[in-house]
Amino acid sequence: MAGGSGSSARTGVRVVVVGDKGTGKSSLIAAAAAESVPEKVPPVHPPTRLPSDFYPDRVPVTIIDTSSSLESRGKLNEELKRADAVVLTYACNQPMTLSRLSSYWLPEFRRLEVKVPIIVAGCKLDLRGEHHTTSLEEIMGPIMQQFREIETCVECSASTMIQVPDVFYYAQKAVLHPTTPLFDHDEQTLKPRCVRALKRIFTLCDHDMDGALSDAELNEFQVKCFNAPLQPAEIVGVQRVVQEKQPDGVSDLGLTLSGFLFLHALFIEKGRLETTWAVLRKFGYGDDLELKDDFLPVPTKHAPDQKRYLLLDAISQSVELTSEAVEFLRGVFGLYDIDNDGAVRPAELEDLFLTAPESPWREAPYKDSAETTAMGNLTLNGFLSEWALMTLVDPRRSLANLIYIGYGGDPASTLHVTRRRLTDRKKQRTERNVFRCFVFGPKKAGKSALLNSFLGRPFSENYTPTTRERYATNVVDQLGGTKKTLILQEIPEEGVQKLLSNKESLAACDVAVFVYDSSDDYSWKKTKELLIGFARLEEDSGYGVPCLLIAAKDDLDSKSLTVQDAARVTLELGIEAAIPISMKIRDPTDIFGRIVRAAEQPHLFIPETETGRNRKHYRHLVNSSLMFVSVGAAVTIVGLAAYRAYAARKNT
Known part of the structure; x- marks a missing residue:
């Protein structure tokens, strides 16, 4: 399996160069930009752009120099926030600048929550004494163990052009082909998300579903990802490499999933991350190892008969x-x-x-x-x-x-x-198959018991307060054999105000249910406030949300005054009387079917306050007056036209 660049769809990479004064930041940038030894270097190099053809991925790199002075600290922090990668410099001939990486700079990046790859660059390599025998791995190993955000380390010299382009190549590569999503350095294994993505890709390429990629399937995969076929000798070579290290990676049928995963772990260990990323991106994955939006044509929520929509x-x-x-x-x-x-x-x-x-x-x-x-x-x-x-x-x-x-x-x-809910209200029917129901009510009213009953769970005497929105979803059988999906969304008492403070939240609601404990006067009082407040809000919003009132805990003694008041309130609002239920004794009331019917026929269950009725009556009067004026004006115009015609005939 050969690899290509597999760069992401980025249009550029922004690299910020940071480090102590005198470590060679500006000289490094000047040498990279000119591709030659710089003669004169400014204290802070201006922003520099390496063209798209500078590196194989053909993505331009913009390099930002920074000052380490205290006065420039604010600007430095701003640049770090905009960085795609950071090059952190030290001077090879100044050991103190090396120790400052772990004593100051790297902890400071963490404090500032810099979440981008870091390339450590040891500058002024030509000035380090010949007596120095410690390898770069020995120097940087402990630091990289402590600071995993360091992607790689490289030593360079602007004066002799040693490895200068490499510094920014590694920075670009760390952005375009990041290691962190793919590989766990501590465990030396592929990360779970990477394994899952590669499993899906393997399954898609295993057309005959025999658990192995045959030579033909492997070749097709190679062409898809890298636009180049594998020669028979190359396929044999790949299988030999896998079989030596991973015996179960090759079977009589071809390369197994185990072998496929082994190959990608091998690429990453050898620094060939671009190969694995080329594969992932060809199959639609972004840097978070989720499918990118380009591969997910989610429909836009607007009515098909409207070119513009609100x-x-x-x-x-x-x-x-x-x-x-x-x-x-x-x-x-x-x-x-x-x-x-x-x-x-x-x-x-x-x-x-x-x-x-x-x-x-x-x-x-x-x-x-x-x-x-x-x-x-x-x-x-x-x-x-x-x-x-x-x-x-x-x-x-x-x-x-x-x-x-x-x-x-x-x-x-x-x-x-689906069609807009407002259209459903006007047509007095809906074509939806899934309904969302908000469940309101005070604490201990029986909301959770309602949701548990919907899911077929046994009643429990133990009370557990609901502290966050909770959902229960199930299929409801309707008369005539039709099935609808009902989604109950329990709204905790503490969350009601926040939900209803945004009128648009009502637009997502097909039906609202208000639950109260029929044996508790206070529970009814709170629920009545909720119901009337909701009715006023939905009148203001114009969404017309149907409502049902549920008198829970019907197995307990209901308060007669509460029953009478509930009957009065529902009558005044023009909605169905409170529905008595008991989740404890599982009475036969088809409560969930009734909720669905309210959602299917919303016009029959929309509450209306006295203020709302007066407002509607006023609008009706105004419309009638306008109609009368319009008709009168039309009669006048017709009469005037007739008179003019008569006058014209008379004159002739």
Whole structure:
């Protein structure tokens, strides 16, 4: 396997040169720019640009000189923030400048949170005494162990032009072909994300899926990545190298995954990172070892009938998986449901995402948000619901993971942008298959119990406060055999104000549910405040969010005054009466089906305050008046025209 440059899509690399006074910074830059020994060097060299053809990657390098004086410290810090790489200099004939690297400069970079590769350059090599016998590795080894951000070290001389171009070549290379994402120097192994990316690439190139790259497949891979075929003797040579160090790296069928990974670790160990990066970038990976945006055609959220669109329209739409993507996922689930019991184990789920940067559902909001069996295995409904949730909250990540796990069709055919919610309200129906429901309520109202019941989990008497937004997603069977995915988003009491302070947050909501403890007057009081406040806000925003009121803990004694007040409030707001439920005794109320129906028929469940009704009545009067004026004006114009026609006939 031969390697090319594989440079990233960068248009330039900015290198900042830093170091103690008198270590040769300006002379180093002048020598690199002129490609000759400099005659006269300014105290601080002006910004210098090495042309794109200076190095093989054909990416221009801009070099910034700095002053180490106290007065220039602010400017130095600003330059460090803009740097793609740093060249840190010391003078080979001044040991004190070497010790200053670890006593001052490198700790200072950490304090300033400089997160770019550092190249250490020992300047004035020609002035070091002949008696010096310590090797560069002995000098820099301990420092590099302590400061892993050092990419490499090189000694040079501007006076004799020894290794001057190499300094900035290594700086450019460290930016274009970084080591950190690929290799763990402590463990001397490829990093997990790198392994996962290479596994995906291997799988894509193993067309016959026999677990090995045949000579033909290896040659096709070589042409794709480097535009040059491998000769038969070269293939034999590659396999021999692998077999000597990694016996299981080659089988009778060809190069195995083990051998493929070994080769890339070998390239990196030998400093040929550009080879591995060429492969990764050819298959769409960026420096973070995730697929770049160019490979992820996430649809724009705007109505197809609008050439220009407002932010409001974009927010009031959502993204769903297409039927084609859902069928692909059903097939994937079947492959991993080995015992055909309708569920996949956590270990099998991890295996599914072995070709993704990481398993996407380990953390919030996906962790514990879907239906599982009593053994903790993810059901098919749970699996598809997790994908629906990821597509709703992060379409780009959902599309990327579809590709990571092997979707080979047109990526643009996997996601669908829904119609605007405002259009749904006007048409009094929706075409959506996934609904997002905000769940509001005070502490101990029963919000978490509602979410747990939705996921089929047993009721628990233990109270655990919800401190952050939590999701529960599942499939809801509707009359007529249709299925909709419902996503419940529990809003902690402390988070309500923040959420509702931004009116646009309502645009993402298909239906809002307000839960209160029917046995607690205070719980109802807080919920009533929330419901009325929400109704006023949604009237101001114009989004028209349907609302349902849930009287939880119906197994306890309900307060009669609370029941009466709740009936009065729902009547005044024009929404359905409070729905009594008990998660403890699991009453047969089809609460989740009712939530979906409210989302499907939003016009029947939108609350309206007295102020809102008065405002609507006023608008109706104004519109009627305008209509009357318009009709009157039209009659006047028609009459005037008729009179003029009569007068004209009379005159003739």
